Amino acid sequence: MQDFLQLAVTGTALGSVYALIAVGFVLIYKSTGQLNFAQGDVMAMGAFLVYWFGPGRFELSFAFAVLLALVGTCAFMVFVEFALVRRLAAHSHEAVLIGTLGLGILIRAALTAGFGTDKLGIGDPWGSSTTTLLGVSVTTSSLWAIAVTGIIIGALTVWFRSSRAGVSVVAMSQDPVAAAALGVNTRRMTVIVWAIAGALAVVAGIFLAGYPRGIDPHMGLIALAAFPGAVLGGFDSINGAVVGAVTIGIVQTLVAGYEAPWAGVVGHNFHVIVPWLVLVVVLLVRPQGLFGTKRVIRA
Amino acid sequence: MPETSVADRPSAAPSPAAPTTRDVRSATRLLGTRESRILAVVVAVAAVAALASANDRILAVANFGLIAAVAAIGLNVAMGTTGIMSLGHGVFVGFGAFTAAVLADHGVPYFFAAVAAMAVAALASLTIGPLALRLSGLYLAVGTIGIAYVGEHLFVNLRSLTGGGAGRIVEAPVILGVEMSRDSALGGRLVTSDMKWFVLLVIVTLLVGVMVAAMQRLRWGRALNAIRDNESSAAAAGIAVTRARVMAFAISAALGGLSGALLAGYLRFLNPESFGLEQSIQYLAMVIIGGLGSVGGAVVGALLITALPTLLGELTSALGLVEEASGTSSTFNTGTLSLIAYGLVIVLVMVLAPHGIAGGFRKLGRRLRAGRAHKAAGVD
Numbered sequence: 001m002q003d004f005l006q007l008a009v010t011g012t013a014l015g016s017v018y019a020l021i022a023v024g025f026v027l028i029y030k031s032t033g034q035l036n037f038a039q040g041d042v043m044a045m046g047a048f049l050v051y052w053f054g055p056g057r058f059e060l061s062f063a064f065a066v067l068l069a070l071v072g073t074c075a076f077m078v079f080v081e082f083a084l085v086r087r088l089a090a091h092s093h094e095a096v097l098i099g100t101l102g103l104g105i106l107i108r109a110a111l112t113a114g115f116g117t118d119k120l121g122i123g124d125p126w127g128s129s130t131t132t133l134l135g136v137s138v139t140t141s142s143l144w145a146i147a148v149t150g151i152i153i154g155a156l157t158v159w160f161r162s163s164r165a166g167v168s169v170v171a172m173s174q175d176p177v178a179a180a181a182l183g184v185n186t187r188r189m190t191v192i193v194w195a196i197a198g199a200l201a202v203v204a205g206i207f208l209a210g211y212p213r214g215i216d217p218h219m220g221l222i223a224l225a226a227f228p229g230a231v232l233g234g235f236d237s238i239n240g241a242v243v244g245a246v247t248i249g250i251v252q253t254l255v256a257g258y259e260a261p262w263a264g265v266v267g268h269n270f271h272v273i274v275p276w277l278v279l280v281v282v283l284l285v286r287p288q289g290l291f292g293t294k295r296v297i298r299a
Numbered sequence: 300m301p302e303t304s305v306a307d308r309p310s311a312a313p314s315p316a317a318p319t320t321r322d323v324r325s326a327t328r329l330l331g332t333r334e335s336r337i338l339a340v341v342v343a344v345a346a347v348a349a350l351a352s353a354n355d356r357i358l359a360v361a362n363f364g365l366i367a368a369v370a371a372i373g374l375n376v377a378m379g380t381t382g383i384m385s386l387g388h389g390v391f392v393g394f395g396a397f398t399a400a401v402l403a404d405h406g407v408p409y410f411f412a413a414v415a416a417m418a419v420a421a422l423a424s425l426t427i428g429p430l431a432l433r434l435s436g437l438y439l440a441v442g443t444i445g446i447a448y449v450g451e452h453l454f455v456n457l458r459s460l461t462g463g464g465a466g467r468i469v470e471a472p473v474i475l476g477v478e479m480s481r482d483s484a485l486g487g488r489l490v491t492s493d494m495k496w497f498v499l500l501v502i503v504t505l506l507v508g509v510m511v512a513a514m515q516r517l518r519w520g521r522a523l524n525a526i527r528d529n530e531s532s533a534a535a536a537g538i539a540v541t542r543a544r545v546m547a548f549a550i551s552a553a554l555g556g557l558s559g560a561l562l563a564g565y566l567r568f569l570n571p572e573s574f575g576l577e578q579s580i581q582y583l584a585m586v587i588i589g590g591l592g593s594v595g596g597a598v599v600g601a602l603l604i605t606a607l608p609t610l611l612g613e614l615t616s617a618l619g620l621v622e623e624a625s626g627t628s629s630t631f632n633t634g635t636l637s638l639i640a641y642g643l644v645i646v647l648v649m650v651l652a653p654h655g656i657a658g659g660f661r662k663l664g665r666r667l668r669a670g671r672a673h674k675a676a677g678v679d
Contacts, residue, residue, distance in 0.1 A: 035437045084650065091653045094384065097440060098587050101580060102645025109638035113631045221576075227441050235438070267456030276445035283430060283442045 006136045007257040008250060013142030013207065015249020016149035020204035021226035022233070022241040023153065024197035030173040030236050031193045034089060034096040038080075038104035040220030042198060045107050046073040047122060047205030047215045048115060055123040056115075062125055070202050077198030081191050104220060111217035119214035128211040141210030148203060153242055156196075160238075169193060173236075225252070228279035234292020244290060248275045346501050350494060358493040360609050361602070365500035366561045368601035371585040372504075372511050372594055373554025378583075379592030380515055381547040382527030387427070387443035388582045390450030391420040391552040393574025395559025397454065397461050400469040400569055409472035409479075413560035420556025421549040428545050447576040454571030466570040469563045474499065480567060496565050503561065504598060507554060512594045523547050524592075555582075584641070588648045590655025599656055607644070608637035 021039055028036050036042075049069035053060045060068070084103065088095040121127075126141040133143070159166040168189050171179040180186050208222065209215045226245055233244025256271035263270070282289060349361055370392050377383040395416035402412040430442045454461050461467060471480040479499070482491045514520045522543055525533040534540045563569055581604060589600025612633040652659040 029437070035440070084646065087650055088653070091649075093437065095649050095653050097384075097437065098583070099646055099649035102584070102642045102649065104642070105580075106639060106642030106646060109635050109642055113635040113639065224444065227444065231438070231441060267452055270452070273448045273452045276448040279445045280430065280442065280449070283434060283438065283445075287434065287438065 002136050003257060004254075005134060006138055007253050009133065009136070009138045009146075010142055011250035011253030012246060013139075013145040013210075013249070014253055015229070015246030016145045017204045017208045018223070018226040018229045018245035018249050019149055019153070019242045020200045020207075021223045022230040022245040023156070023238055024200045024204075025226060025230050026233075026235060026238055026241040027169075027193050027200075028197055030238070031169050032089070032172075032176075032190055033093055034085065035093070035100070036085075036194075036197065037097055037100040038107060039100075039197065039201060040223035040226070041104035041107040041111075042073060042077065042220075043201040043205040043208070043223050044111060044215070044217060044220040045076070045205075046070075046198070046202030047209050047219065048111055048217075049073060050202070050206060050209075051115075051120055051122045051215060055121065062123055065123070066202070066206065070199050073198040073202045074195040077194040078191050081194040085194070108217050108220060115217065117216055117218075119216050121214050122206065122209045124206065124210065126210065139211050141207065145207035145210060148207070152200070152203065156238070165189070165192060225275040228275035228282070231279055232282050232289055234289030236293055237289070237291040240289060240291030248278060251275075251278070342505075346497075350497060355491055355493045356609075358491075358497050360606050362493060362496050362500055362565055364602035364605035365497075365504045365598075366558055366565060367582070367585060367605050368504050368598040369507055369561060370555045370558035370582055371589070371597040371601040372507055373551045373558065374582045375551075375586050375589075375592065375594065375597045376511060376514075376523075376554065377548055377551035378586055379590075379597075380520060380527065381523040381544060383544065383548055383551075384440045384583075385443045385446075385551070386440055386576065386579050386583060387446030387450065388551070388555055389574045389576070389578035390446055391424060391555030392559040392562070392578070392582075393450060393454050393571070394420040394423045394552075395556025396563040396569050396574070397457075397559070397571075398556070399560035399563040400467060401460050403470035403472065403563070409474055409560075409564055412472075413557060413564075416560035416563075417553040417556040420559065421553040424549050424552030425545070428548055443579075444576060447579045451572065451575035454574055461569070461571045464571065466568060469567045469569060471567065472564040479564060500561065500565075503557075507557070508594045508598060511554075515592070515594070519543070584645050586655075588644060588655055590657030590659075593655065593657035596655050596657030603644075603656075604641065607641055608633065611637045611640055 021043060024039050025036065028034055028039075046069050048056075049072050050062075050065045052058070053065035053068045054062060058065075080100075080103065084099055085096055088099045124141065126139070126144060129140045130137045131140045131143055160170050161167075168179065168184040169192070171182070171184055172186055172189050176186055204223065205215070205219070208219055213219075225248060229245030229248040230241045231244070232247060233240030233242065235241075252271050252274050255274050259266065259270045349357055352358075370388060373391075374385060374388045377385055377388075395413075398416040398419040399409070399412040402415055403409065407415070427446055430439070430446070434442050455464055457463075471478065473479065477495060479495050480492050482489060484490065515524075522533065522538045525536065525538060526540055526543055530540055559574075585600035585604050586597055587600070588603060589596030589598070615633055615636060648655060652662075654661070
């Protein structure tokens with residue numbers, strides 16, 4: 001039971017990271033119909049910026065390093081939207097997908113060239129400390145991951161309901177033409193959405209870097225598991241994406257905890273493909289996911 | 300820009316009910332147009348030059364490029380012709396490679412092993428088929444990532460067949476009595492293993508390319524194009540959409556399997572981790588950079604992506620940009636540089652020439668012709 005609780009908390013923390021990435025995917029997809037394949041690598045870039053401003057180069061305090069990383073990543077996403085995505089979107093959604101795929105490769109290679117492939121710590125204040133919760137000991141960073149993600153998702157929900165910009169984004173995601181006709185500046189909203197996705201990615205990167213993982217240029221590939229989470233939740237539902245991503249995180253961590261005796265049957269490192277098996281099953285059985293709209297999915 | 304996109308697909312222009320005699324004629328006259336004649340001459344000259352150089356390093360790059368080209372032509376059948384986007388093509392290449400390797404263990408001749416590899420890969424595609432049939436666009440792209448992960452997991456864990464994480468070696472193939480993995484003498488001249496493979500691979504790539512190009516021009520290929528462009532109207536025009544999509548996906552996988560069998564025979568070492576997502580993305584990049592739907596484009600894209608690390612290595616060492624000091628932990632080397640270039644090429648092609656190299660050439664050709672017509676008419 002102790003093990004189970006510990007795995008459940010760790011899994012929820014991992015799921016929170018997936019959720020932040022998944023919300024980034026879904027936000028962009030919902031409001032523009034585009035899929036940003038570089039989201040995971042933008043996350044890695046954000047984490048490396050925290051490292052670079054912090055212990056890596058400038059020795060700034062963690063909070064300041066995070067702030068600068070947030071600003072830098074948001075600026076990068078705005079630049080990407082202006083310089084790349086806007087042109088590609090004029091051609092087709094597939095062009096955006098492939099262009100961002102290339103961008104992801106570019107970011108990964110640039111990070112490798114600049115920082116090497118060793119695991120690095122980003123100097124977060126939690127380090128390897130643990131906290132005892134309900135009688136089990138869990139890393140402090142996972143509790144922070146859960147709490148911060150909860151706050152961010154809550155804030156986003158409020159923003160969508162009650163701010164003019166948030167309502168504009170919702171309107172745009174429901175019908176871009178009608179929204180534009182009613183005075184929503186869809187171009188500006190698109191830029192805002194990309195910037196938000198960038199900020200979410202930085203936070204995700206910080207918590208994915210939490211003890212004992214650290215950062216490396218390939219951490220963006222781990223975040224690909226946010227896709228199954230988003231699909232499980234229904235790709236066009238933000239709350240669905242959160243539920244789906246947290247579920248995937250918990251299931252994956254539980255499988256990782258209990259898979260060892262079954263290695264002969266399911267193979268080693270089975271937990272790596274668990275999200276993808278879930279994805280395939282969801283796509284076959286209920287492609288609209290748990291909370292998604294039915295129309296968008298089938299060919 | 301609907302005007303150019305129609306002009307880009309000459310094969311899609313006539314109605315589906317176009318007389319089949321024309322189809323057959325254009326298919327048999329594949330080398331009939333001037334562009335394709337020029338292309339054929341260029342390819343022949345390049346091939347002879349590569350062979351005459353007798354430089355095994357160049358030939359090795361060309362061989363890997365041609366092996367990838369077979370897979371890329373296959374992926375193009377699914378993606379360019381039918382609109383099934385796949386990020387899992389590497390898995391089919393893996394199925395083919397390991398099938399050929401396992402059969403070679405049991406003494407099956409290489410030719411038959413390659414045929415079986417195609418069959419196994421096609422069968423594997425049928426089990427995944429339901430995904431490809433039910434989904435489209437972005438969902439399909441994400442779903443096929445799942446295929447890439449699950450496939451790689453299978454390859455790594457089926458140790459007895461694939462050697463697990465350590466990989467496995469493959470028996471030396473013999474084709475028509477020729478030992479492909481050994482250098483030999485022919486009329487007093489040295490014929491290296493790479494030369495033999497180069498000849499074989501040029502022939503195989505040409506055969507596959509001509510067959511796929513012919514298929515694209517036949518009624519059936521046009522049916523696939525129609526499905527890609529608008530599935531409902533394709534169905535309304537009497538095309539059995541499901542059957543056509545399954546067939547296209549199976550052919551795509553079979554060509555992937557053939558590429559795998561060729562890789563197994565040529566490299567003689569297979570690493571199960573080299574048939575996952577990253578490899579699949581490379582095939583996708585080859586097709587995109589070459590130009591969706593174009594056979595020649597897929598070949599050019601495959602050669603370019605495969606040669607990129609070598610080209611960049613030559614360039615940087617010639618310019619003295621990167622000190623290739625072995626043993627240092629520096630990751631700023633030609634390996635990462637070529638990865639950067641690889642990402643950059645994908646992004647730039649998407650921005651500057653979204654129809655790929657083939658699309659760019661078509662556009663250039665149209666412009667030149669238009670210019671000439673202007674001059675001839677005395678307008679200029």
